[in-house]
Amino acid sequence: MKDKIDAIVAGVNRKDEKIWGDFYDRFYAALCVYVSKILPVPDAVEDLVQEVFISIWEGKRTFSDIKELANYLYRACYNNTLLYIRNNQIHDTILSSLAEGEGVEDEDMIYALTVKEEIIRQLYHHIEELPAEQRRIILLRIEGYTWEEIAERLGISINTVKTQKTRSYRFLREKLGDSMNSIILCLFL
Incomplete structure (x- = not known):
């Protein structure tokens, strides 16, 4: 198992198309679920996650291990989601719905x-x-x-x-x- 994980990290670093299939399969669905918890806009979720994969493919960054790679994926998805929210002016709506879900109606809390x-x-x-x-x-x-x-x-x-x-x-x-x-x-x- 560890060898397969190490192979995925190495394949991601050298942009190996065959390994990218395993990489994508391993993380894509989980990242979509993660983003959908922050952003309840189904059409945007998959696009945001795919943008992260594309940025890794096109970027020069390399990763030392699977933990660093996973941390980067989740952080990049989180940041992309926040940018999407800000750029699409739905920030207040989402924060309001989060606050309502927790029973908070106070504008100061939002x-x-x-x-x-x-x-x-x-x-x-x-x-x-x-x-x-x-x-x-x-x-x-x-x-x-x-x-x-x-x-x-x-x-x-x-x-x-x-x-x-x-x-x-x-x-x-x-x-x-x-x-x-x-x-x-x-x-x-």
């Missing part, structure tokens, strides 16, 4: 959801700009790993993890700007 969504989008956008090792450390932290577990997983010292963490935080704080975003960054990480 605004808070919007702000949270945008901050998360910005955070992930700037995480992508980090150097590879810093990005891996921050993404593992977001997944819930402790700093010690990250050091062990990446085969590096805890001091290296802490140094890279400090550099990443500094970069992200600069990119996110005001103190409120920095506070939120600390809460997420």
Whole structure:
């Protein structure tokens, strides 16, 4: 099984058409379900997911393992969905329906959801700009790993993890700007 997964990652990296069939079969349906939970517009869901596959095919990015590839797929689908919502002016409608589904009718709650969504989008956008090792450390932290577990997983010292963490935080704080975003960054990480 691991060999097949490694073959998929290698095939994606070298744009092997035969492997792309397995890659597509493995992720397409799950990504469509994921996007449909965010965007209740069935016609757009498949297009958004296909755009992510196309961007990987046309891009130069390579992936070290299946976890990095899967994280990228889900993050790209999430970002594409948010862009679609914003560009098609259905943002307020979707947020309102989400709030109604949870029994929340307060406009302040809808605004808070919007702000949270945008901050998360910005955070992930700037995480992508980090150097590879810093990005891996921050993404593992977001997944819930402790700093010690990250050091062990990446085969590096805890001091290296802490140094890279400090550099990443500094970069992200600069990119996110005001103190409120920095506070939120600390809460997420």
